[in-house]
Amino acid sequence: MHPAFSVIFLTTLIGAGQGLFLALFTAQSYALFDLLPKQDSHAFYAHGSLIALLFLIGGLIASFFHLGRPERAWRSATQWRTSWLSREVIVLPAFMGTVFLYGMAHLLDFKPVLATLPGNIAIDLTMVLGVVGWVLAFALYVCTGMIYACLRFLREWHSPLTVINYILLGGASGFTLATVFAAFAAPDLVRFFAGWAVVITLLGLVSRVASLIRNARLKPKSTLQTAIGIKHPRIVQKSQGFMGGSFNTREFFHGKSAGFLRSLKWIFLLLAFVIPAMLLARALTGQGAMELMLLAFIVQYLGLMAERWFFFAQANHPQNLYYQAIG
Amino acid sequence: MTQLALVIDLNVCVGCQACVTNCKEWNTSGEAGPMVDQNPYGKDPTGTFFNRVQTFEVGEFPNTETVHFPKSCLHCEDPPCVPVCPTGASYKRKEDGIVLVDYDKCIGCKYCSWACPYGVREFDEKQKVMKKCTLCVDRLYDPAMTEEERRPACVRACPTSARLYGDIHDPESEVSHAIRESGGYQLMPEWGTSPANHYLPRRKTKLRLRHDEIERADNPLKVDGLLPKPGKSEPSLDDVTSW
Ligand code: SF4
Ligand code: SF4
Numbered sequence: 209m210h211p212a213f214s215v216i217f218l219t220t221l222i223g224a225g226q227g228l229f230l231a232l233f234t235a236q237s238y239a240l241f242d243l244l245p246k247q248d249s250h251a252f253y254a255h256g257s258l259i260a261l262l263f264l265i266g267g268l269i270a271s272f273f274h275l276g277r278p279e280r281a282w283r284s285a286t287q288w289r290t291s292w293l294s295r296e297v298i299v300l301p302a303f304m305g306t307v308f309l310y311g312m313a314h315l316l317d318f319k320p321v322l323a324t325l326p327g328n329i330a331i332d333l334t335m336v337l338g339v340v341g342w343v344l345a346f347a348l349y350v351c352t353g354m355i356y357a358c359l360r361f362l363r364e365w366h367s368p369l370t371v372i373n374y375i376l377l378g379g380a381s382g383f384t385l386a387t388v389f390a391a392f393a394a395p396d397l398v399r400f401f402a403g404w405a406v407v408i409t410l411l412g413l414v415s416r417v418a419s420l421i422r423n424a425r426l427k428p429k430s431t432l433q434t435a436i437g438i439k440h441p442r443i444v445q446k447s448q449g450f451m452g453g454s455f456n457t458r459e460f461f462h463g464k465s466a467g468f469l470r471s472l473k474w475i476f477l478l479l480a481f482v483i484p485a486m487l488l489a490r491a492l493t494g495q496g497a498m499e500l501m502l503l504a505f506i507v508q509y510l511g512l513m514a515e516r517w518f519f520f521a522q523a524n525h526p527q528n529l530y531y532q533a534i535g
Numbered sequence: 536m537t538q539l540a541l542v543i544d545l546n547v548c549v550g551c552q553a554c555v556t557n558c559k560e561w562n563t564s565g566e567a568g569p570m571v572d573q574n575p576y577g578k579d580p581t582g583t584f585f586n587r588v589q590t591f592e593v594g595e596f597p598n599t600e601t602v603h604f605p606k607s608c609l610h611c612e613d614p615p616c617v618p619v620c621p622t623g624a625s626y627k628r629k630e631d632g633i634v635l636v637d638y639d640k641c642i643g644c645k646y647c648s649w650a651c652p653y654g655v656r657e658f659d660e661k662q663k664v665m666k667k668c669t670l671c672v673d674r675l676y677d678p679a680m681t682e683e684e685r686r687p688a689c690v691r692a693c694p695t696s697a698r699l700y701g702d703i704h705d706p707e708s709e710v711s712h713a714i715r716e717s718g719g720y721q722l723m724p725e726w727g728t729s730p731a732n733h734y735l736p737r738r739k740t741k742l743r744l745r746h747d748e749i750e751r752a753d754n755p756l757k758v759d760g761l762l763p764k765p766g767k768s769e770p771s772l773d774d775v776t777s778w
Binding site for chain 2: 209274275276277278280281283284285286287290291292293294297355358359360361362429430432434435436437438440442443444445446447448449450451452453454455456459460525526527528530531535
């Protein structure tokens with residue numbers, strides 16, 4: 209497939225935004241049970257939510273560049289019964305709204321206690337909003353992943369690993385972002401976030417490598433024989449029916465060499481997983497300087513952009529069988 | 536239930552591109568707006584087409600066969616392109632099984648084109664919406680047209696009658712007969728899309744001539760055999776060469 213930068217930005221930006229929100233709420237949940245020091249509502253949760261929201265808005269803006277007719281985008285919320293894309297279109301704004309409310313409740317200190325757990329643990333509004341946001345964040349990862357995983361003839365994508373990767377890779381960048389944010393706003397949380405970021409990054413590495421191995425072993429189901437229904441073992445296309453280009457020759461080919469793809473694979477494995485994990489690990493030993501964490505996030509984000517480019521480029525659409533020769 | 540479709544005879548198609556031309560002509564002039572071409576005379580011409588005729592070579596030289604292969608939307612009975620559309624712009628008509636795009640609803644997200652394994656949806660770079668074969672739905676029911684004209688433009692254009700059109704759910708239709716009796720098949724059956732359009736395979740066409748058909752047993756002018764036999768490369772019309 210031809211990787212579109214709008215979609216690369218959309219998926220990486222919202223992935224990080226979702227992950228950051230999950231990190232914030234994880235910290236709040238730990239603090240609720242006194243496992244972590246309590247944080248300032250304004251400086252930490254409200255500002256953190258704002259950053260998450262900025263990433264989500266960035267992703268949303270990027271997504272509009274993918275549409276031919278963005279002015280009709282509202283229509284895309286109508287087919288949620290069948291279309292994962294439609295579901296994403298509904299869940300994304302719902303999640304953004306929840307993050308906004310979560311941030312506002314923290315900012316305005318509007319925390320009416322809604323329930324009390326045994327042990328006098330007060331569940332206030334922000335906790336409830338946080339749980340809703342938590343569910344929506346995961347729902348959004350699943351929607352994003354399923355948009356690709358549900359296309360059964362794009363076999364590189366048609367696997368549960370696709371959804372797992374979206375969750376883990378988004379989560380990893382979000383927790384790394386949280387580490388940067390903590391280094392700036394709540395130094396006593398740096399180790400907590402960095403620890404989780406390392407764990408999720410390494411889990412992401414495992415599942416991404418698993419999908420790379422799976423894809424390397426895929427045998428195409430469609431062949432020229434099934435494409436045109438002639439059983440002969442040797443068929444070559446002599447003409448695709450036109451001399452110029454067409455949508456079908458642009459949208460489904462990445463236009464780069466196999467060597468480029470191979471090297472990009474190693475580059476993204478290094479940038480998205482290995483280097484950030486090493487940088488983050490230094491925070492665990494108490495050297496989590498803000499600059500270092502920022503570097504880890506930037507490197508990981510660039511790595512994830514490369515990963516996303518590769519994700520699209522690697523998917524080989526069966527329609528390509530019909531577009532092989534100009535003549 | 537009706538399922539309108541094309542049946543394309545690969546044994547007959549000569550790859551003349553008449554259907555491509557007529558399809559473009561009819562559909563670019565319709566009320567749905569033009570099928571825009573860009574740089575038609577420039578360096579990188581590109582444009583929107585509903586129908587393409589491709590050419591494949593089967594076998595190894597010198598035992599090769601050239602197969603011309605027309606391809607347009609197959610109006611799948613279980614179209615994977617429809618459920619993925621987030622706007623409902625892509626839909627399959629209940630009454631005749633035609634898969635259509637509502638150009639007024641489409642947001643141009645291109646997701647449906649990813650979901651079609653056959654590569655028959657083409658994005659219109661000018662109108663910014665997805666386009667594909669409509670089976671000339673704007674001809675099929677036009678009361679201003681004669682029965683003969685109420686058929687897809689490509690079918691009418693084909694000089695060799697390689698394109699048949701009809702209801703594949705009606706067992707007595709011409710297309711159903713063709714599918715049944717000439718080994719009609721579907722493309723990429725492995726995906727379970729059940730395309731409505733079918734293809735008829737190549738068949739060996741043999742001329743079965745008996746000797747008396749060449750030598751004219753009835754010998755109407757009683758002069759056969761007096762003239763030299765025409766050479767293999769000469770015209771063989773017997774009116775011209777035999778007497
Ligand atoms: S051929 Fe492609 S566009 Fe046409 S109905 Fe089938 S899946 Fe949809
Ligand atoms: S490009 Fe148009 S028809 Fe295709 S999925 Fe998107 S909105 Fe639907």
